[in-house]
Each structure stands twice: as structure tokens, then as C-alpha cells.
Amino acid sequence: MSAVITREGGERSRATVLVVEDEAHIAAGLKLNLELDGYRVVLARSLREAAAQLLEAAPIDLILLDVMLPDGESYGFCKQLRDSGQYLPVIMLTARSAAEERVRGLDSGADDYMPKPFVLSELLARVRSALRRSGWRQQDAPADETNRGKLRFGSAEIDFDTHSVTAAGKPVRMTQLELDLLYYFSQNAGRVLSRDELLERVWKLRNAPNTRSVDNFIARLRRYFEPLPDKPVHFVSHRGAGYKFLPAGDPGKA
Ligand code: CA
Secondary structure (H helix, E strand, O other): OOOOOOOOOOHHHOOEEEEEOOOHHHHHHHHHHHHHOOOEEEEEOOHHHHHHHHHHOOOOOEEEEEOEEOOEEOHHHHHHHHHOOOOOOEEEEEOOOOHHHHHHHHHOOOOEEEEOOOOHHHHHHHHHHHHHHOOOOOOOOOHHHHOOOEEEEOOEEEEOOOOEEEEOOEEOOOOHHHHHHHHHHHHOOOOEEOHHHHHHHOOOOOOOOOOHHHHHHHHHHHHHHOOOOOOOOOEEEEOOOEEEEOOOOOHHHO
16 A cells, blocks of 8 residues: 555545644644645534534544543543544644653543644654554445445435436435435345444444434435425334335335
8 A cells, every 4th residue: 555545536535534623723724734635624623523523424534633622621532432432543633742641642542642733744644654554444445335336216316336316307416425324225225224233334433422413314315305305205214223215115105
């Protein structure tokens, strides 16, 4: 593998970096330079926003995590990630250079540590290195990711490879995560999928605390594809269990 993470192959092959930093000029500088290096970048200004982005912008491949944030220090956040089985690389950014603080960061599960002010080229090298060590998404990228083919149900036509989506003949703009979710449903049609399974298989999050995010995404799929989003026949709820995708519609509600 080259020193630079593979960028060819479009959006999907780019690693996504979550930058958690409350100082706007630092966040903007990191975003610009990471994007120039070929990464997709999402920003969070607090621990609360970071937790939301882990769900909303998933899958995240690496986190740059400032220590002092408006809603607290990030050691606990990092430890929670590890306790819940998330092993993505975390590099902590901190103004503190005292050895005990470095130790505290590493003890909480961070992989690496950059004291501020940092040299940008060194930080970017550490990002590349951390992603290489983590075997960047090798275990997560299904072999069929670039050859998923087409899906038709109801009035919807989806080409997963070209991202071309129409419903009732009208184009629908879907995010990669929405497409990934729809693809997972299509591969498991007729089976009840729990929120935990969806978070683990689509979001790549294990034991995620906030399963409401799944419901929000189901609501979006219903808005795109259900003739009557309030009376869904394709993305059907099973109370307390999860959701089932029925390409032909729910015969009980037809
Ligand atoms: Ca800060």
C-alpha cells in the first residue's frame, strides 16, 4: 500500500475523518488540508455533535479529537467508544504537553497524540499512518461494494453503482449512507432487521447508544419511496423488533 490512502474510485474509496474541534480556525484549517489530501471531512464542535456525526456521517474511519471541548473533556468520550467496541483510530489534539496528559489520552483509548500547536505535515503523516495500521476499512468493505447492480420495487428504480435513483419517474438524491441502508435492506428483503443489526452492518457501529438515528433514516426512505409515507408498505415496522423491507409491498395493507 502506498503512503497515500487510495483516492481513485470515487467518493466511496475516500476515508472519512471526523474532526472534533471547537476552535473554528483550527477546524477550518484541518478540514481544508485533509480535503486537499483526499479525505472526506466532517466537523463537530462538541462531544454532543461528535456523537451525532458518528451516526449521521457513518462510516467514520478516523477521529481527530480535541481534548478540551465546550461540553467537557474528551477522555470519557474516547473511553466510551472503546468500551462499546469501536476500534477506529483516534488521534487526540491537545494544548497540553504534560506527560501525564498524554498518558491519560492513551489510557482512554486514543491511538496517538498531537500537542498543539502542531506541524500540519506531521499531523497528516500521523493520519495516514493510523489509517494504514487500522487496515483502513479492509475488513469493512464488502467485495460487492462497486458491483451492487440495480434494484426495482414499487415505482422505484435504483442503480447502486451509478447512484441513479428515481421514484415514480422523478430523480431522488440520496446520500451514500441512505444508499448503503437501502442496499442492506434489499439484500435481506423479508427479514426483520433490528436497529442494532442495522447500526452494526450499515453504520459499522457496535452497541451504539442512540438507535433513534435508524428511525430517522427509515423515515427518509419512506419519504422517498412510499406512496403514503405514513402508511408504509415497503419499509414496515415491527414493534420492538425492527424493520422489514418488502419489495412487493405489504399484502396485508394492499
Ligand atoms: Ca478546545
